[in-house]
Amino acid sequence: MMNRRQLLTAGAGLMATGAMAKSQNMGLPEAAIMDSPSTQAPLRPQSGPDYNPVVTLNGWTLPYRMNGNIKEFHLIAEPVERELADGMTAYLWGYNGQSTGPTIEAVEGDRVRIYVTNKLPEHTTVHWHGMILPSGMDGVGGLSHPGIPPGKTFVYEFDLVKSGTFMYHPHADEMVQMAMGMMGMFIVHPKDPAFMPVDRDFCIMLNAFDIDPGTYIPRVMTMTEFNxxxxxxxxxxxxxPLVVNHGDRVRVRVGNLTMTNHPIHMHGYDFEVTCTDGGWVPPEARWPEVSIDIPVGAMRAYEFDAVHPGDWAIHCHKSHHTMNAMGHDVPNFIGADKRALTGMIRKHQPEYMPMGSNGMAEMGMMEMELPDNTVPMMTGWGPHGPIEMGGMFSVVKVREGIGADDYSDPGWYENPPGTEAYEWTGELPEFSSNNNPKTVLTNRKA
Known part of the structure; x- marks a missing residue:
């Protein structure tokens, strides 16, 4: 495995011949680059059929240019630096400055031409996962076409014959390149804007890394024990957060390119599954859920009407997938009396903190020293204290008065009087019609 300097200089060195290649690259569409980890505003269509664009959580949509009747995109496969969280950066491989790569959006019936420039130190390809296209455009190195050599640009061109949610990733040295972060989403909107319309359309790619605390480069040989x-x-x-206006029809598209399945659970709502990577689910075949399992290499989209205001958790329901930088060799100390041991250790290490005797909830509040370039296992604060989550977790924030193009965080939801759990003290508050609480005594006998 190369270190960061080797990764970056390899890419730069490969393009040192850029002076010679400059003339042939003059005809390429501009390769947009993104270095911000924040969710970018949706990219509205400037021509052709209208559609409601997706919002890629902590991501962006790749711009295109029209060349006659063809939409042209330019992807650059390259080493990137990605901020996984405040205080932690990973040295990955991705596209156009980011991992995951930018979302590609087009419309059913479009013809697309996608230029792929390789700035990696080895060959690569792009497979258009779930799409119907000529076999020579399918992106399986050695089968569909030769690998794209370092420093070269290949062209993929095909018609979008069906709408839906698809993905893209390499099929060349796949174990390494995907473990390094090379993947993205490809959204094809229906040619009829009246088909399956929604007000908010979110796009999430599930991915995973094995990066030891204090290091920057993923372990690419990991099979299942990601941290x-x-x-x-x-x-x-x-x-x-997924910011939603009260009353909106909302779609959440979730793609999974990790090595395990993920049961995605959303609080406060039931929803209906409306799309898989195979296509749209007919109305009579949709099924209701509050959790939907996303298999490896698959996509599921679900929809709901945002009729319940509040802050609602959305997360993977595998508990260890909502933790950060987990170690897998930590013993279980629940019930162990560490007082004597703690006294002995503190004679040599005064800052020692015993953990785990009563569970691990204390990790959510601890301000313990960590190695450089890592994040706490449980972190994040809500309006009532530590949330004690990490990893695959966010919040769906449903509010009144959110503008159509407003995805900014509205802050924490204030629960109306009488709608928040409270401590029992032997009395129950009585809420009048104007929500002013009145305290009343209750019969405490069984």
């Missing part, structure tokens, strides 16, 4: 579970290469509390 950072991410959405679009971000971990909570630095995953942006």
């Amino acid at each position: 950072l579970w991410t959405w679009n290469s971000r971990v909570f509390p630095d995953i942006d």
Whole structure:
């Protein structure tokens, strides 16, 4: 595995021949680059059929240019630096400055031409996961076409014959390149804007890394024991919220390119599954859920009407996928009396903090020293204290008065009087019609 300097200089060195290649690259569409980890505003269509664009959580949409009747995009496969969370950066491989790569959006019936420039130190390809296209455009290195050599640009061109949610990733040295972060979403909107309309359309890619605390480069040989579970290469509390106006029809598209399945659970709502990577689910075949399992290499989209205001958790329901930088060799100390041991250790290490005797909730409040370039296992604060989550977790924030293009964080929801759990003290508050509480005594006998 190369270190960061080797990764970056390799890419730069490969393009040292850029002076010779400059003339042939003059005809390429501009390759947009993004270095911000924040959710970017949706990219509204400037021509052709209208559609409601997606919002990629902590990501962005790749611009295109029209060349006659063809939409042209330019992807650059390259080493990137990605901020996984405040205080932690990973040295990854990705596209156009980011991992995950930018979302590509087009419309059913479009013809697309996608230029892929390789700035990696080895060959690569791009597979258009779930799409119907000529076999020579399918992106399986050695089968569909030769690998894209370092420093070269290949062209993929095909018609978008169906709408839906798809993904893109390499099929060349796949174990390494995907473990390093090379993946993205490809959204094809229906050609009829009246088909399956929604007000808010969110896009999430599930991915994972194995990065030891204090290091920067993922271990690429890991099979299942990943320690950072991410959405679009971000971990909570630095995953942006899904901001929704009260009454909106909302779609959430979730793609999974990790090595395990993820049961995505959303609080406060039931929803209906409306799309898989195979296509749209007919109305009579949709099924209601509050959790939907996303298999490896698959996508699921679900929809709901945002009729319940509040802050609602959305997360993977595998408990260890909502933790950060987990170690897998930590013993269980629940019930152990560490007082004598703590006294002995503190004679040599005064800052020693015993953990785990009563569970691990204390980790959510601790301000303990960590190695450089890592994040606490449980972190993030809400209006009532530590949330004690990490990894694959965010919040759906449903509010009145959110503008159509406003995705900014509205802050924490204030629960109306009488709608928040409280401590029993032997009395129950009585709420009048104007929500002013009145305290009343209750019969305490069984």
